[in-house]
Amino acid sequence: MQAFQASSDACPIPEAVAIIGERWTCLIIRASMLGLRHFEEFQACLGIARNILSDRLGRLVTAGILARTPDPEDGRKVIYGLTERGAALVPVMVALRQWALDAGLGKEGHPELADRRDRKPVARVSVHAHDGRKLEIEDLVWLGPDGMEVQMPTPPRVRQVAA
Template sequence: MAVDLIGERWTCLILRASMLGLCHFEEFQACLGIARNILSDRLGRLVAGGILARTPDPEDGRKVIYALTARGAGLLPVLVALRQWALDSGLGKPSHPALADRRDRLPVARLTLQAQDGRPLELEDLVWVGPEGEELALPAATVPSRSRRSAA
């Protein structure tokens, strides 16, 4: 399950640091202030999960480079969405570095769910469908009805 692989605080911080360009064990440790044993464990899990690749450093044979794989780079929207949610919820503080477009140095646009035609979607616009396009019914006890949700 994805949350088992990346759903832990230190793992998210390691991923963010990797996306900012850190690649050596010592850099991660110094930047994050993480204990060596925890860092070693989390890096090992990310490598085993195909999120990071571990390769020898061609400039220093005693070091290794941890680099995002294509699978790891695919987590960028997840981390950006999590940061935006935290800021919206008052759980984080706007800080630098801010994520910006390399070309014009302007902050990236907010992430939104979009329909196939580009319309922004909210929770009430969504439904789970099966392989034939049929709406899937979940047990009533687990999902509030639309009327109960809108009344809340």
């Protein structure tokens, strides 16, 4: 249990969730990935209150996920664009979307995410070993800073039974 607690205390997931885990923040990131750039576009397309949008955009800029630059076509406007750090969230957002669809979330008629060149659906996001092998949860192990395995309980694989 001590090893589990120590690894939990050092885990970066809570910090990441604090930055991107709020509903409006995720929707703003998704909208940025889809090409929205201006405050007014985010506000109109998401239906988000102006004060909340302003707050979330500011947080995303501070976190280095979005960059705020003057619009060269209209000096009164600002462009919000994904930084490299923000673009690195694409696999996270795709995995979250795939998980949600698998869980039966969302509504009918949602668009399919596809490869622009081949116009084919994107592959499933999965975890791979250094040599390319697809890994399942049973194949994963936590290693400490010393390279030694951190003893954790093996997660059980629970299979749902159809009702």
